[in-house]
Every structure is written in structure tokens, then in C-alpha cells.
Amino acid sequence: MKQYTVTVIGLGLIGGSMAVDLKRRGFAREVIGVEADPVNAAAAEKIGLVDRVVPYGDCLAGADVVILAVPVGEAVKMLPDILDRLASEASSGSCEESSGAGLCRKTVIDVCSVKAALVKAAGGHPLRGRYVSTHPMAGTEYSGPWAAISGMFDGKACVICDSGESDRDALETVEKLYDVLNMRTIRMEAANHDMHAAYVSHISHVTSFALALTVLKQERSDRHIFDLASGGFSSTVRLAKSNSDMWVPILSQNRDNILDVIDTYMDEMKAFRDAIAAGDEARIRELIGEANRIRRIIK
Amino acid sequence: MKQYTVTVIGLGLIGGSMAVDLKRRGFAREVIGVEADPVNAAAAEKIGLVDRVVPYGDCLAGADVVILAVPVGEAVKMLPDILDRLASEASSGSCEESSGAGLCRKTVIDVCSVKAALVKAAGGHPLRGRYVSTHPMAGTEYSGPWAAISGMFDGKACVICDSGESDRDALETVEKLYDVLNMRTIRMEAANHDMHAAYVSHISHVTSFALALTVLKQERSDRHIFDLASGGFSSTVRLAKSNSDMWVPILSQNRDNILDVIDTYMDEMKAFRDAIAAGDEARIRELIGEANRIRRIIK
Numbered sequence: 040m041k042q043y044t045v046t047v048i049g050l051g052l053i054g055g056s057m058a059v060d061l062k063r064r065g066f067a068r069e070v071i072g073v074e075a076d077p078v079n080a081a082a083a084e085k086i087g088l089v090d091r092v093v094p095y096g097d098c099l100a101g102a103d104v105v106i107l108a109v110p111v112g113e114a115v116k117m118l119p120d121i122l123d124r125l126a127s128e129a130s131s132g133s134c135e136e137s138s139g140a141g142l143c144r145k146t147v148i149d150v151c152s153v154k155a156a157l158v159k160a161a162g163g164h165p166l167r168g169r170y171v172s173t174h175p176m177a178g179t180e181y182s183g184p185w186a187a188i189s190g191m192f193d194g195k196a197c198v199i200c201d202s203g204e205s206d207r208d209a210l211e212t213v214e215k216l217y218d219v220l221n222m223r224t225i226r227m228e229a230a231n232h233d234m235h236a237a238y239v240s241h242i243s244h245v246t247s248f249a250l251a252l253t254v255l256k257q258e259r260s261d262r263h264i265f266d267l268a269s270g271g272f273s274s275t276v277r278l279a280k281s282n283s284d285m286w287v288p289i290l291s292q293n294r295d296n297i298l299d300v301i302d303t304y305m306d307e308m309k310a311f312r313d314a315i316a317a318g319d320e321a322r323i324r325e326l327i328g329e330a331n332r333i334r335r336i337i338k
Numbered sequence: 339m340k341q342y343t344v345t346v347i348g349l350g351l352i353g354g355s356m357a358v359d360l361k362r363r364g365f366a367r368e369v370i371g372v373e374a375d376p377v378n379a380a381a382a383e384k385i386g387l388v389d390r391v392v393p394y395g396d397c398l399a400g401a402d403v404v405i406l407a408v409p410v411g412e413a414v415k416m417l418p419d420i421l422d423r424l425a426s427e428a429s430s431g432s433c434e435e436s437s438g439a440g441l442c443r444k445t446v447i448d449v450c451s452v453k454a455a456l457v458k459a460a461g462g463h464p465l466r467g468r469y470v471s472t473h474p475m476a477g478t479e480y481s482g483p484w485a486a487i488s489g490m491f492d493g494k495a496c497v498i499c500d501s502g503e504s505d506r507d508a509l510e511t512v513e514k515l516y517d518v519l520n521m522r523t524i525r526m527e528a529a530n531h532d533m534h535a536a537y538v539s540h541i542s543h544v545t546s547f548a549l550a551l552t553v554l555k556q557e558r559s560d561r562h563i564f565d566l567a568s569g570g571f572s573s574t575v576r577l578a579k580s581n582s583d584m585w586v587p588i589l590s591q592n593r594d595n596i597l598d599v600i601d602t603y604m605d606e607m608k609a610f611r612d613a614i615a616a617g618d619e620a621r622i623r624e625l626i627g628e629a630n631r632i633r634r635i636i637k
Contacts, residue, residue, distance in 0.1 A: 178568070178569070179569075196565055238552070238556050239553065239566045240566075240568050243570050243571045243574040246549055247574060248610065249606035249629075250541065250542065250606075252606040252625065253537070253541065253599065253606050254538065257602075267475060267497070268538050268636060269477070269539050270476065271477065271543065271576075273637070274576055275574055275577060276542070277570075277636065278570050279629045279632045280630060281630075283627055288619075291614070291617060291619055294615070301607065304607075305608075307552050308600065308604060309604075310548075310551075311544050311600070312600050315589050315593055315600070316593075316597055320590055323582075323590065327582040329551055330548075330550040331550075331580075336567060337571075337575055338572070
């Protein structure tokens with residue numbers, strides 16, 4: 040297998056977990072890290088997520104593949120800058136090491152869970168073709184380099200957005216990368232992805248946050264809740280541990296889709312509330328019966 | 339260890355899982371089952387959850403401990419009937435086998451997740467002291483005898499309600515029973531229990547049902563959601579597989595507490611909606627930060 044030098048910008052849960060398996064499974068001959076937070080950078084080196092850490096300004100040096108794994112708000116600002124740096128490197132001839140022809144053949148991907156804003160940020164750039172917009176749909180409720188784990192992506196789906204805008208060889212590299220991570224790739228328009236992500240991922244976080252707030256509000260006057268928290272409650276509220284650095288920009292960047300889903304969700308909650316308030320057991324049974332159809336989807 | 343003959347009425351997830359471990363761990367010399375549904379009764383015998391199945395009319399025959407493990411709506415009706423049967427057995431002298439003195443020393447417990455209605459149903463009965471109101475807080479989203487599993491209660495909490503109304507020896511038997519199931523017992527007033535259960539268990543089911551309905555509504559026009567469902571979504575929506583036979587009566591019997599919690603929860607959801615709609619990132623960050631305090635409770 041051809042081996043690549045991979046630079047990962049952002050050594051948190053996602054970037055760190057990719058770094059580990061890309062190296063371990065032989066896709067990367069070397070993994071270089073870029074991390075703005077000095078504590079996280081030192082931890083990532085110490086844990087061995089990356090071979091070495093370099094400043095952001097050196098993020099392209101020697102790299103074949105650059106993975107942008109920072110929160111979406113920062114990624115939107117960084118992506119055009121990285122493409123600009125790529126362009127100036129190409130025009131100065133300094134990326135010959137990977138192209139051998141003065142042409143830049145480096146590949147840049149992002150791994151954010153909101154895609155339209157990123158595709159827009161790269162839109163019209165002379166090197167747009169070198170960028171592939173991806174969303175590996177995996178994670179845990181933990182964050183930081185110490186949360187990175189091997190195998191996190193195995194068997195999960197990765198969405199590749201607006202692939203028609205990317206160069207064929209860049210797409211091939213990215214397909215190979217996700218194949219090494221054992222992910223199924225699905226192609227989709229960015230706008231379509233963002234709507235789906237609101238339904239199958241973003242809303243779950245909002246409902247978990249709200250559930251945690253509900254219980255914590257009660258807890259101020261009573262500690263029993265802590266003794267009693269059951270397994271069902273734990274799994275429902277688990278995502279409420281998720282990091283605000285990641286989730287504030289997601290909720291902000293995917294605002295319109297998320298508001299639509301919240302509104303539908305609030306209607307469903309109100310249907311339950313009305314049926315319970317009315318003591319209408321037949322209606323409650325009907326609502327639960329409909330919800331039970333989720334059994335055919337979720338294992 | 340003294341061994342008991344245990345009769346379990348209702349051979350579903352909870353009753354079946356108790357039957358298995360009480361026998362396996364030597365608390366029960368024999369486990370007798372009572373199950374109204376003939377398919378479930380046959381399955382419970384075939385799987386070996388119980389030694390034999392008897393008609394409801396024989397539920398007291400030979401039993402030292404009777405566990406009422408049917409949905410709360412039925413349990414509320416059955417409990418006074420069982421105490422009446424106990425009283426007539428005691429007056430006829432036919433329960434001497436366990437008391438040896440014409441006095442009835444059999445113990446009746448229920449395991450429902452709503453307690454005030456049951457305590458009320460038994461209130462004032464001449465044999466009220468033989469009844470212990472318990473809620474072993476464990477379960478899965480599956481139901482029926484085939485869902486029963488060994489070890490389900492290990493390390494979890496069991497609430498014993500209004501214990502002052504129960505005879506001391508009945509309480510001792512019940513403490514021993516839950517000790518064998520490796521549960522921590524917590525004593526609490528029934529009304530207090532029902533309020534806490536609404537917060538740490540019942541609301542999670544309502545929010546999961548509503549989340550499932552939200553996504554399923556969308557799915558009618560698009561199958562992508564099924565390809566994309568992530569681990570976070572799965573854990574949040576898991577409880578939406580729960581059975582309506584169990585949950586309709588819970589939501590109905592614990593109506594007032596659940597409505598209170600739903601209202602608090604809807605306020606929290608609205609706070610998120612408003613902050614997202616306003617693009618107020620500082621406020622979203624504040625809400626998530628508060629919700630993150632759940633980390634100190636939930637592993």
C-alpha cells in the first residue's frame with residue numbers, strides 16, 4: 040500500500056482517533072499534528088497520537104493529506120487560508136515533492152458535522168478541487184486528545200459531500216483513507232447532509248442537554264436523583280456531557296435545520312403531554328406504538 | 339441460607355430476571371410462575387425461568403414470597419385481591435405451612451415503578467403489614483420472558499417505600515431478597531419516590547418516544563436517516579423501543595409528576611430554541627456548560 044504523510048490539524052477526539060488508526064494501519068508513514076492548545080499538543084505527543092507537532096504555519100510542509108479536525112466555526116475560517124497557502128506553495132514550486140510536476144496534488148479534507156458552510160467557504164477557490172468535504176459519523180461524548188481511541192470509526196458511515204467539486208485523485212485518496220478506517224462512504228449534497236445530520240445527530244444533543252438541565256434544576260433541592268439515576272436515564276442523558284467548544288458552532292452553523300427539527304420535536308412532546316394530561320390511554324398507546332417502529336432501525 | 343418458595347406473578351423482563359437469579363443464587367428453593375398470557379407462560383417454562391406455572395387462583399399455594407411483577411395498572415387491581423386471598427387463607431388456617439401458628443407470615447411485594455397508587459391500594463387492609471412496596475431500578479428496553487437476563491439488578495438501587503407500614507419480618511425477607519440480587523436498598527416515601535422516578539426514569543422515556551416520532555415522521559420522505567443514524571442518536575432513542583403495555587399505565591398512574599417534569603423540560607428546550615434562533619452563542623455556551631454538570635453524576 041502506498042503510504043502518505045498525514046497532517047492532522049486539531050488533536051481532539053476525532054483528529055486524534057483518525058491519527059492513531061491511520062498510522063497503526065499503515066495508511067500514514069508519518070502523522071504530523073497541529074494543535075493550538077499547548078496542553079492538548081503536549082498530551083497528544085506524550086500519548087503518541089502523532090509523531091511530532093508543528094506550528095500551524097508549517098501545516099503543509101511535507102504533507103500529502105491534511106485533515107482539518109477543529110470545531111466547525113474555526114474550520115470555516117481556516118479552510119480558505121489552507122487553500123491559499125496551498126496555492127502559494129504550488130505557484131512557488133515548493134510542493135513538487137508530492138506532485139513531481141509543479142502541480143499541487145495535496146489533498147485537504149475536513150471532518151466537521153456541518154457541511155454547507157465549509158463547502159461555501161471553499162467555493163470558487165482556484166484549488167477547490169484539492170478539497171474533499173467529509174463527515175465521518177462517529178464519536179463519543181468525550182473530548183480532547185485523551186478521548187481519542189482506536190477503532191472508533193469501524194463500521195460507521197462517512198458522508199462525502201459535493202464530491203463533483205473535488206479532483207478525482209483527491210477523492211480516490213480520501214476513499215482509501217476511509218476504507219482504512221473501515222467506514223462506509225455515502226455521497227450526498229452538503230445541504231442535504233446538514234438536514235439529515237440535524238435529525239440523526241444534532242437534535243439528540245439538544246434533547247440530552249435539556250434533559251440534564253431539567254434534572255439538575257431539581258437536584259438543587261434534593262440529592263436522591265443521584266442515587267436513583269437508572270441505566271435508561273444514563274443512556275438518554277449521556278450526550279449532555281458533550282463539549283461546548285464543539286457544539287456551540289454546530290448548533291450555530293446548522294441553525295435553520297436544527298430549528299426545524301426542534302419545532303417538530305416540541306410538537307411531538309406536546310402530543311404526549313396533551314394525551315397524558317387528558318388521561319387518554321388509547322392515545323398514549325398509539326403514540327408509543329408509532330415510536331416503537333424505531334425498533335426496525337436502531338439495534 | 340434459608341430457602342424460600344417464591345411465586346412470581348408476571349413473567350416479563352422484571353419478573354423473569356428476578357426469577358432466574360433468585361433460583362440460581364439459592365434464595366428460592368422453587369420458583370412458581372403465574373402468567374396470564376399463554377405464549378409468555380409457555381416460553382417462561384421452556385426457557386426455564388420458573389420451575390412450573392400455575393393459575394392465578396393458586397398463586398399463594400405453598401408460597402413464602404409472592405412477587406407481583408405485572409404492569410402497574412394491573413398491579414393496582416391485583417394487590418388488594420392478593421391480600422384478600424391471604425386473609426382468607428390465614429383465617430382458614432391453610433397457611434400454617436409457613437407460619438406454623440395459624441398466623442400468616444407470607445410476604446407480598448410488588449416491583450412497579452410507580453408506588454403511591456399501590457401503597458394506596460393496600461392501605462388499611464388488615465394484612466397491609468405483609469406487603470412491601472419496592473422498586474428495583476433496573477431494566478432494558480426489551481420486554482417479555484425472552485428479555486429476562488441474569489445479573490440485571492447487580493449494583494443497582496432498589497427503593498423500598500413506606501416501610502413503616504410493613505411487618506418487620508416481611509421487610510427482613512425483602513432486604514434479604516434484594517441483597518441476593520446485589521441491590522442497594524433505599525427507603526423513601528411513596529409520593530417522594532414517584533416524583534424522583536418521573537425525573538430519573540419516566541421523562542427519559544417520553545423524550546425518547548418523541549425523538550423517535552420526530553425522526554420517523556421525516557423518514558417517510560427519505561431513507562437516508564437510516565443509513566446515517568449514529569451511536570449518539572441510538573443511545574438517545576433506545577428507550578423508544580419500550581413496550582406500551584408497561585409504559586401506558588406508568589405515564590397514566592404517575593400523571594401529575596410527569597406533567598411537572600415535562601413542563602420543566604419543555605422550558606429548557608425552549609431556552610435552547612430561543613438561543614439558537616437568536617444566534618446567541620454565549621447563551622448556548624452557558625446552557626451547555628450548565629448541562630455538562632451532569633458529568634459528575636452519570637458515568
